[in-house]
Amino acid sequence: MSTATPAIACAPHDPLPPPPLPDASTRWAIFLDVDGTLLDFADDPLAVRPDAALLELLHALHRRLDGALALVSGRELADLDRLFDASHWAAAGLHGLQLRHVGGNRRDFAVAPAQQAHMRDVAHTLAARFDGVQLEDKHAAIALHCRRAPAQLPALHEAAIAVMTHLPGYELQPGNLVLEFKPAGMNKGRAVLELLQRTPFAGRQPVYLGDDLTDEHAFASINARDGLSVRIGMREPSLAAFTLPGPAAAEAWLTRVLDALTHGAPIHARLPEGDPTRQS
Numbered sequence: 001m002s003t004a005t006p007a008i009a010c011a012p013h014d015p016l017p018p019p020p021l022p023d024a025s026t027r028w029a030i031f032l033d034v035d036g037t038l039l040d041f042a043d044d045p046l047a048v049r050p051d052a053a054l055l056e057l058l059h060a061l062h063r064r065l066d067g068a069l070a071l072v073s074g075r076e077l078a079d080l081d082r083l084f085d086a087s088h089w090a091a092a093g094l095h096g097l098q099l100r101h102v103g104g105n106r107r108d109f110a111v112a113p114a115q116q117a118h119m120r121d122v123a124h125t126l127a128a129r130f131d132g133v134q135l136e137d138k139h140a141a142i143a144l145h146c147r148r149a150p151a152q153l154p155a156l157h158e159a160a161i162a163v164m165t166h167l168p169g170y171e172l173q174p175g176n177l178v179l180e181f182k183p184a185g186m187n188k189g190r191a192v193l194e195l196l197q198r199t200p201f202a203g204r205q206p207v208y209l210g211d212d213l214t215d216e217h218a219f220a221s222i223n224a225r226d227g228l229s230v231r232i233g234m235r236e237p238s239l240a241a242f243t244l245p246g247p248a249a250a251e252a253w254l255t256r257v258l259d260a261l262t263h264g265a266p267i268h269a270r271l272p273e274g275d276p277t278r279q280s
Contacts, residue, residue, distance in 0.1 A: 015243075016231065016238075016240060016241065016242055016243035017242055017243070018242060018243065018244060018253070019207075019228050019230045019242035019244070019253065020228070020242075021256055021257060021260045022257060022260050022261055023260060023264050024260070024261060024262070024263065024264035026205070026260075026261065027068075027203070027204045027205060028065065028068070028204055028205055028206075028207050028257075028261075029065070029068040029069075029070075029195075029196065029200075029201040029204035029205065029206050029207065030061065030065060030068065030069045030070075030206075030207045030208075030209075030254075030257075031069075031070050031071075031072045031192055031195070031206065031207065031208045031209070031218065031222075032058075032069070032070070032071055032072065032208075032209050032210075033071075033072055033073060033188075033208075033209060033210035033211060033212070033214075033215050033218075033232075034071055034073040034074075034075060034080065034083075035048065035073070035074070035075070035211075035212075036176055036210075036211035036212055036232060036233065036247070037209050037210055037211045037215075037232045037247060037250055038050065038054065038058075038247055038250065038251070039247060040246075040247050041147065041176065041177075042147070043134075043145075043147045043148050044134070045075075045136060045145065046136070048083075049083065050083060050084060053251075054251055055084065055085065057251065057254060057255055057258065058084060058086075058254075059085075060258055061254060061257070061258050061261075062086075062089060064258060064261050064262060065200070065261070066200050067089070067090065067102050067200045068200040068201050068204055069089070070089060070090040070091050070092065070195055070201070071084065071086060071089065071091045071092070072091070072092040072096070072188050072191060072192060072208075072210075072218065073091075073092070073093060073095075074093075074094065074095050074138075074141075074143070074173075074175070074180065074214060075093055075094075075138075076093045076094055076098065076138050076139070077091055077093035077094075077098045077100060077106075078093075079093070080093055088102075088104075089102075090102045090195055090198075090201070092188065092191035092192070092195065094109075094138055094140055094141050094182065095141075095173065095180075095182060095186065095187055095188050095191070095214055096109075096186045096187055096188055096190055096191030096194075097109040097140055097141065097182065097183060097186050098140075099191055099194060099195070101195070101198050102198070102199065102200060108140075109140070109183055109185070109186050111140055111169065111183045112169070115167075115168070115169050115170070116139075116140065118166075118167065119142065119167055119170050119181050120137075120142060122163050122166065122167060122181070123135065123142040123144065123181050124142075126144065126156075126159060126160065126163060127144050129159065130144075130149070130152045130155070130156050130159075131149060131152070132146070132148045132149025132152055133145065133146055133148075133149060133152055133156060134147070134148060140182070140183060141180055141181060141182040141183070142180065142181050143175075143178050143179070143180040143181075144156060144160070144178065144179050144180070145177065145178045146177045146178065146179075147177050147178075150177055153177060153179075156179060157174070157179060160172055160179050160181075167181065169183060169184060170182065170183055170184060171183075171184040173213075173214060174213055175212045175213055175214055176211070176212050176213075176235075187214070187217040187218075188210070188214060188215060188217050188218040189217030189218045189219075189220055189221035190217070190221070191218075192206065192208065192218050192221050192222065193221050193225075196225065205225075205226065205227055205228070206221075206222050206225050206227035206228075207222070207227055207228040207230070208221075208222045208227065208228070208229055208230065209230045209232055209244075209250055210230075210231070210232065210240075211231065211232040211233045211235065212235070213235075215231075216238065216239050219231075219238065219239040219240050220239050223239060223241065228241065228242060229241050229242065230242045230243065230244060230250075231243045231244075232244050232245075232246060232247065232249075232250050233245065233246060
């Protein structure tokens with residue numbers, strides 16, 4: 001059975017600091033997870049919507065970075081485009097199974113139709129056994145959410161591990177009150193490295209914001225490139241080097257990043273008292 005979870009050291013460490021700010025000459029490439037990072041979690045992931053202020057901020061950052069900003073999500077690309085009006089952006093969907101470069105060049109991780117059909121049957125049968133578990137059909141992958149019934153997660157996880165022996169070519173991706181059946185061989189870290197090979201990301205310092213286990217592969221890739229890995233929330237352990245307490249703090253910090261890139265700011269600018277990006 002394959003589980004898509006990176007190895008993370010569990011040794012205790014000092015609390016993570018908030019991420020620094022750039023100056024006007026900094027050449028960053030920013031990669032952003034969506035749920036739990038830009039958007040608060042909801043019982044129904046299909047009901048989540050970004051507000052106008054967040055959309056305006058992200059589009060302004062995308063312009064200021066000359067397109068070197070990408071969404072890297074477990075959602076499908078079509079869903080990201082619908083939510084963020086970002087069909088012309090580089091982006092990674094389904095944890096990198098779908099990837100689009102600037103200019104629209106796209107590659108999709110191929111799965112044998114028979115394997116995919118079998119996975120879908122297994123996932124639907126499993127979801128029907130657990131009251132309150134919500135199935136999110138992503139076509140190539142299927143997520144089983146326990147936000148409405150968190151007490152179901154341990155038993156669901158045990159049952160999912162048992163059925164994985166009958167799903168060759170797939171792996172189980174745990175997340176925040178969710179388990180996902182996804183094709184093996186791709187993760188967010190590999191997707192980020194793929195994007196970093198192309199314009200406008202190539203040659204820039206990478207910055208990644210993410211909250212969940214699915215983002216740990218990306219943290220590892222970013223750290224290997226001397227980038228800034230930023231955990232959103234308090235989940236432990238993590239490979240991240242910096243942290244922000246939640247989506248509101250992430251949005252506030254990105255607002256300060258845009259201002260710093262536009263007007264200049266010291267690279268380790270001190271965060272003022274009361275700033276939501278400070279740790280409590």
